[in-house]
Amino acid sequence: MTIECPTPRHEEEVVLLGHGAGGRLTEELLDTLVLPAVGEAEGPLEDAAPLPGRPDLVMSTDSFVVSPLFFPGGDIGSLAVHGTINDLAMRGAWPLALSVSLIIEEGLPLSELRAVMASLGKAAQDAGVPVITGDTKVVGRGAADRLFINTTGVGQRHAPMCPSAANARPGDVVLLSGPIGLHGTTVLSTREGLGFEGDIASDSRPLHRLVHALAPLGAAVHVLRDPTRGGLAASLNEIARDSSAAVEIEESAVPVPEAVASACDLLGLDPLVVANEGCMVAFVDPEAAEKALTAMRSLPEGAQAVRIGEVLHEGPRGRATLRTLVGARRIIEMPLGEQLPRIC
Amino acid sequence: MTIECPTPRHEEEVVLLGHGAGGRLTEELLDTLVLPAVGEAEGPLEDAAPLPGRPDLVMSTDSFVVSPLFFPGGDIGSLAVHGTINDLAMRGAWPLALSVSLIIEEGLPLSELRAVMASLGKAAQDAGVPVITGDTKVVGRGAADRLFINTTGVGQRHAPMCPSAANARPGDVVLLSGPIGLHGTTVLSTREGLGFEGDIASDSRPLHRLVHALAPLGAAVHVLRDPTRGGLAASLNEIARDSSAAVEIEESAVPVPEAVASACDLLGLDPLVVANEGCMVAFVDPEAAEKALTAMRSLPEGAQAVRIGEVLHEGPRGRATLRTLVGARRIIEMPLGEQLPRIC
Structure with missing residues (x-):
């Protein structure tokens, strides 16, 4: 009887599709290989x-x-x-x-x-x-x-606005400029011929005017992020991590179009991980939240802006959680790898 | 008897390798399709x-x-x-x-x-x-x-230096910072296993310090170009066209390493069309030419800088010509398309 050497784990030695998905594998590739090589300053x-x-x-x-x-x-x-x-x-x-x-x-x-x-x-x-x-x-x-x-x-x-993923603070109100999941499900449905593409369309649009509308709020705008690859789940996780914040959102408050929900059901996807190309999440000082919502709603690209959550004063720091419809709380996981390749 | 429709000229309806070669096909693609779409200002x-x-x-x-x-x-x-x-x-x-x-x-x-x-x-x-x-x-x-x-x-x-392909003037001296043809022949020889790659190496290097050394000459530096895709032939043609200038260079003055000449002979290539990644052509006011040569030669990347030609006061405007070893003059053609794909 011979003892065989373990088979080399080749799957770890090459680039995987998931390395480009904006999730944990992407983080790992950047942290261990790309950023050390270019000597980029550490930080968010x-x-x-x-x-x-x-x-x-x-x-x-x-x-x-x-x-x-x-x-x-x-x-x-x-x-x-x-x-x-x-x-x-x-x-x-x-x-x-x-x-x-x-x-x-x-x-x-x-x-x-x-x-x-x-x-x-x-x-x-x-x-x-x-x-x-x-x-x-x-x-x-x-x-x-x-x-x-x-x-x-x-x-x-736009000085003095200086949003950063590291600037979320306890008490911040979390705003979302519009419905999620449209871009990713549209591209996937079109590519695979799933039939949803008649009912939905990508939300691809520029958001610079929406940000400009928030500029008068200045430093009260703490974080801005467009949830592209990895969806809202990845963005909220990154913000929670970089700000050491306990981010909590209400499941019932997150707008998911019906066709997106149907497509996600069929595909076994969580709408929270689906890429968007025309919506934005904003963390703002609670005192500025109403003004921010009004400013966002004044533009077509923010007409459906809603409040979806907050940064908890007490809670799991560095974590994003979802309060479900029945009142339970679950952790929003950082997506691991590639569920939706070639989406952008 | 029926008269058949002419066969569609499919070869004209798709992108060809030559469209990316930096020659006439690239110009055509940019002029007819890319630039009109992005509304870029006309000009060089x-x-x-x-x-x-x-x-x-x-x-x-x-x-x-x-x-x-x-x-x-x-x-x-x-x-x-x-x-x-x-x-x-x-x-x-x-x-x-x-x-x-x-x-x-x-x-x-x-x-x-x-x-x-x-x-x-x-x-x-x-x-x-x-x-x-x-x-x-x-x-x-x-x-x-x-x-x-x-x-x-x-x-x-570096103000007031403001080099542009449109700034060549009659009387300008044409300087070249070093030998040509190394990058293209090295990449091609390596890819195809031609055997020259033991004798030559790409000239890939940064040229910003060389340009900085010319900065004290200010506005006397009229044109700077690094002859990459399409080689020296494309760069001189572009400068001649954009400046409506009659550019003439001396064949004997252009440094072509022996291994490059051998590789080009074998491949049927003109060293003038081979890509470089570490040399620069400079058109300078004749009164500043000696100072420019001295400045270039003060750095390793310009140690082999030479004068290769001039802008004629009388001559075919918009054309680059080569005075050959036997004293004849021939037009340096703009390369048409792709002789060396995937070279950069």
Whole structure:
């Protein structure tokens, strides 16, 4: 009888889809491999970072690999504009300019590229944000899946608003600008032909005007986050962790459209982990909460804004919890890995 | 007898590899499809663009798709840092910060990702340019070829130096910071196993210190360009076109390493069209030419700087020409399409 060596755990030695999902595996990859290499300062990972020596300016980058390229409510072009505008906005900044870099698979029909670029251009124009520079690469057939777009943006902060995932405080009111789950379920349904795509559309939209509407509240706006990959669950967990805060939301207060609920039921997904591209969570000082709600509701993209929870004075610090319809409390887990690949 | 409709010219209706090569097809794609969509102001296409309202700051973006990931003299990580630093430098700017965005194919060994990130981090540190923000996406097997990296940078201009491809003037002296052809032939030889890769290495390096050394010459520095995709031929053509200038270089003055010449002979390539990642062409006022050469030669990356030509007072405007060893003059053609795919 021989004792065999344990089989190498190859699955741990290569990049997994889940490493890109915005959950625990992504955190691990960043913490153990990416951030040590670039020597980035420790601290909360934010959607955008201040420029050295120019703290009034912030920079953010995002590569978009969504599949399919076109879906109800948007396409990779508009999504790439909205996504980076929103990352800048979540740092309390007004976007000044975008760069756009394309990686195109040889053989992509020019008509599709033209449609994507027209949509990208229109999204930028509608948002009032110029595309000032770009790059185009083409790789051979099979070396990329149709089209990937990187957008990077520079924004100017609305002083004295200085939102950060580390700024949540006990007593803060948690606001949500609109219903959740639309983007992720729409893209998934379109890709897989599930049939929900007739009833729902991505919420992809720019949020910089919504943030601008909050600017008069200044430092009373503690945290802004758009719950993209990993959904509301990931955003609330990150905020709870970075602020050492006990975040609690009311299940009944979180707006989930009926078609999203049906799709999630079918797919065995929790709407809390589904990506959004046009809603925002805001943690604000309780005294400013009503004003913030009113300001958000004054704009179409915040018309359905609601209060969904608060930061507890006493509670599990670093944790996000959900108070259910029957009054129980459950922990909102950080999503582990990839439940919805290629969603943005 | 029936008259058949002409067969659709499918080859014209899809994206070709040549659309990403930096030559005439790239120009066409940008002019007819990309730029009209984003409504970019007409004018010369530069390596970097000023930020609206902040003309002292410039922004540049580049996606790197080089294959293989590792090659003599560098890898996709160091290349991604050098490439964007150089694009900023060519607008006379000092790089302030970079963003890094990864698109990773599922299954990439973590050891390779770690090696690339370590190299990227070292390149940024050696250059003194911080990586301040990033993004990581993972796509399924076969949806990307291993790893693509976008870097975007913001730089601060060295006033009053304001180089532009449109600023070449009759009488300008054309300087080249070092030998050409090393990067492209090295990558190609490594990828195809041609055997030259033992004798040559990529010239990938940052050029911002070289540009800084020219800053005291101020407005006497008219044009800076790093001849990457499309090589020196594309850069000289772009400058000639954007400046309506008659650019002439001396064949005998252009330094081509022996191994590059051998590789090009074998491959049927003109060294003038081969990509470089660590040399720079500068058009300077004739009265400043000697000072510029001295300044460039004071740094290792400019130690082999030479004068290669001039802008003619009389000559074919908008054209770049080569005076050959036997005294004949030939037009340097803008490369059409892709002779060296996936080179950066």
